[in-house]
Amino acid sequence: MPSTFHQRNQGGAALIVGLIMLVLITLVVTAGFTLSNTNLKSVGNMQNRNEAVAAANRAIEVVATSLLLPGVDGSPSLAAPQGTVSLVDINNDGTNDYTVQIAAPTCVRATKTTDTGGSTTGIGGIGGNASTAGSGLAALPDQYNSVWDISTTVTDDRTGTSTAVRQGVRALLSKAQFDALCSS
Structure with missing residues (x-):
């Protein structure tokens, strides 16, 4: 009889040990599921943010290329750049995914370009004797290298979340443009 009593205690x-092990395994699986779900949400948020930044960069490129375009007669623009709204379809499915609000670009800084003796600085800051030889750029008119701040707010049309993106853009100004847009 003693051997039968001993087997019942072990059973x-x-x-009890089996039940405790099942509870521990369930807790580990639940924790793993929660952690992977959190990681998935983090990756999704990072992807949405990267898409929003890409949408902002696309809109900023459009604004930067149209910043201070000359008039139809070739005269330099004296109109201050305006704020705009851009609708972006990031995945080309025919539905706008992001709304990009672009604040009016502001002139942050402008410095006069200088002629340093034998070298001439041309558009975009390209300079040097050899690169301008024969170009007819004997002397530059008054020109100013300017830096413009373009600030955007990107709103995800699906979720309503927003992201702010700022970028600096450099533009070469004439004396008239400098006086009208950057001298204050």
Whole structure:
């Protein structure tokens, strides 16, 4: 009889240890599921933010290329750049994904370009004797290298979340443009 009593005690202990192990395994699986779900959300948020920044960069490029375009007669623009709204379809499915609000670009700084003796600085800051030889750029008119701040707010049309993106853009100004847009 003693051997039968000893087997019953072991059977109950094995059941309790088995139940404890099942609870521990369930907790580990639940924690793993929660962690992977959190990581998935983080990756999704990073992807949405990267898409929003790409949408902002696309809109900023459009604004930067149209910043201070000359008039139809070739005269330099004296009109201050205006704020705009751009609708971006990032995945080309025919539905706008992001709304990009672009604040009016502001002139942050402008410095006069200088002629340093034998070298001439041309458009975009390109300079040097050899690069301008024969170009007819004997002397530059008054020109100013300017830096413009373009600030955007991108709103995800699906979720309503927003991201702010700022970028600096450099533009070469004439004296008239400098006086009208950057001298204050």
